[in-house]
Amino acid sequence: MSNLADIQNLDDIRLLVDSFYTKVQQDNLIGPIFNEKIGNQWPAHLERMYRFWQTILLEEHTYSGSPFPPHKHLPVNKEHFNRWMEIFTETIDSLYKGKLAEEAKLRAKNMAEMFFYKIEYFRNGGRNFFES
Template sequence: MNMPFDTITDQNIHTMVHTFYGKIRKDELLKDVFNNTIGDNWDPHLETMCRFWSSVLLTSGQYKGNPMIAHMKIKGIERHFFERWLELFLETNKELFQSDISAEIQIKAERIAQSLMLGMFYRPENITSKNSKNR
């Protein structure tokens, strides 16, 4: 086995993205949502994900887009899918990067997942209507 990456570079991000989505495409919980959403456009999606993670991890500014809007359009996504996504992401990065770098990447991934979950599933009006019924 190769030594784990000791730095974050665009080439290492490319390896991370391709390894991670290789796992996603085989995962029993996630593969259908991803394959149904992406279809035959995996190559452009992987290129976009490389630009996204380069922007997140290297502040390269390569990614121009809105992840929230992109995820809001996905049909069939459920809140618990994010837990599995994070598990596979951590597994991938533990395999590829030294532990301190893997942990740094995971913190950013967890923040992104949290933000997407809040945007997609948090509905304060549901809390308000439940509270007003209990008065």
């Protein structure tokens, strides 16, 4: 039996985000991409991520903006998104259990899939996978 509680407040979001990005920064596959893109701006990035997940999961509207544009030209492929999702899922499952924890994983999965397809779309000059 698990003693894990669900995500409930901003402190839980901070723990999730900090734990996740600590793992990301150290990951051999996606760490170098994140570290190169973010550079010395990690504190600002983490603050944005707190607000992003607070808005999505707690419905406390503290984030505004478009999350996709900074990712548009990253040198990533499906393998990178799979690794990102693997780390995210492992982080959630190690910290939380409940409705919002499951919602976070679903939202992350949907976002990763959308970002991957949009990046591929732009790489292919505005053509999708199904066009020749």
